[in-house]
Amino acid sequence: MENLDIVHIPILKNEIINYFDTTEKNLFLDCTAGEGGHTYEILNHFPFSKLFLLDRDPDLLDRAKRRNIENIDRILPYNINFSDFSSEKLSENNIKGIDGILLDFGISMYHIKKSKRGFTFSGNEELDMRLSPDSKKTASDVLNYSKEDDLFRIFYDLGEENWSKKIANAVVNHRRKNPFRTNRDIAELVEQVIPRKFWPPKVHPAFRIFQALRIEVNDELSHIEKGLNNLIPLLNIGGIICCISFHSLEDRIVKNIFKKHKEEKVVEILTKKPILPSDEEILINSASRSAKLRVAKKI
Numbered sequence: 429m430e431n432l433d434i435v436h437i438p439i440l441k442n443e444i445i446n447y448f449d450t451t452e453k454n455l456f457l458d459c460t461a462g463e464g465g466h467t468y469e470i471l472n473h474f475p476f477s478k479l480f481l482l483d484r485d486p487d488l489l490d491r492a493k494r495r496n497i498e499n500i501d502r503i504l505p506y507n508i509n510f511s512d513f514s515s516e517k518l519s520e521n522n523i524k525g526i527d528g529i530l531l532d533f534g535i536s537m538y539h540i541k542k543s544k545r546g547f548t549f550s551g552n553e554e555l556d557m558r559l560s561p562d563s564k565k566t567a568s569d570v571l572n573y574s575k576e577d578d579l580f581r582i583f584y585d586l587g588e589e590n591w592s593k594k595i596a597n598a599v600v601n602h603r604r605k606n607p608f609r610t611n612r613d614i615a616e617l618v619e620q621v622i623p624r625k626f627w628p629p630k631v632h633p634a635f636r637i638f639q640a641l642r643i644e645v646n647d648e649l650s651h652i653e654k655g656l657n658n659l660i661p662l663l664n665i666g667g668i669i670c671c672i673s674f675h676s677l678e679d680r681i682v683k684n685i686f687k688k689h690k691e692e693k694v695v696e697i698l699t700k701k702p703i704l705p706s707d708e709e710i711l712i713n714s715a716s717r718s719a720k721l722r723v724a725k726k727i
């Protein structure tokens with residue numbers, strides 16, 4: 429196999445395979461290809477299956493395809509947003525419904541460690557944070573052109589950052605002389621605004637601000653909501669949908685949409701409480717520590 433130097437470890441993969449094992453196992457949809465780790469597991473566990481593979485980031489879709497090159501004839505790749513996936517794609521391929529859908533939200537380790545788009549706190553990279561090159565605004569545009577009130581809302585609503593007001597004010601003062609250009613510009617400003625005694629113990633103090641900027645630039649939450657509402661109807665009866673979220677904003681959307689579909693008698697919820705990674709998994713892959721898996725079955 430080509431040496432791709434994969435940096436993303438797929439999360440809760442055994443749990444997901446076990447849920448998918450209860451379905452017909454013919455047709456899967458991996459909505460968030462990333463580096464193709466979950467796709468690899470699915471295609472190898474279910475050797476007669478086919479899989480739609482999506483990523484809005486063309487670089488990641490390409491990496492996922494190259495990682496799964498030995499099964500490429502069973503992959504139907506699309507460089508699109510999962511919120512735009514519709515029954516048209518099924519009929520184009522003479523397919524009636526899907527047996528298993530996976531959504532593994534957010535960004536991959538590749539984005540943080542290798543993309544050079546400013547997702548990391550370290551180094552000095554352009555503060556871009558766009559997942560798709562078609563998105564209009566970058567993270568530095570958000571910092572340089574948003575009104576102070578809007579910055580506050582972004583930091584508070586999307587980052588759940590208690591220091592949002594002070595940080596929004598500091599951003600507006602800073603950009604008068606020095607427009608934001610790199611990840612270091614904003615990371616250092618947040619380090620100055622939040623007193624050291626209030627820094628979180630294990631993560632960078634700008635962690636929440638980076639999360640907020642990323643969600644805003646890519647409009648992540650509305651795509652999750654629109655996506656789930658569009659995707660659940662594509663499942664065959666007995667089909668399974670698995671969602672891995674990484675913060676409470678994502679998890680709340682999944683929980684509410686599953687609940688709504690349960691009330692409409694469209695799905696049965698298989699996870700009363702979300703499934704968390706084991707201590708062992710967190711030890712091997714610390715990036716999994718905030719993951720929550722919710723699963724529903726079409727009825």
Ligand SMILES: C[S@@+](CC[C@H](N)C(=O)[O-])C[C@H]1O[C@@H](n2cnc3c(N)ncnc32)[C@H](O)[C@@H]1O
Pocket residue numbers: 436437438439459460461462463464465466467482483484485488508509510511532533534535536559651652
């Ligand atoms: C956590 S990673 C997935 C990792 C993957 N499961 C693996 O094992 O390597 C999330 C991926 O979803 C993509 N993504 C995020 N939001 C998306 C959306 N709305 N539509 C399509 N792809 C999206 C990101 O570009 C990223 O590559």
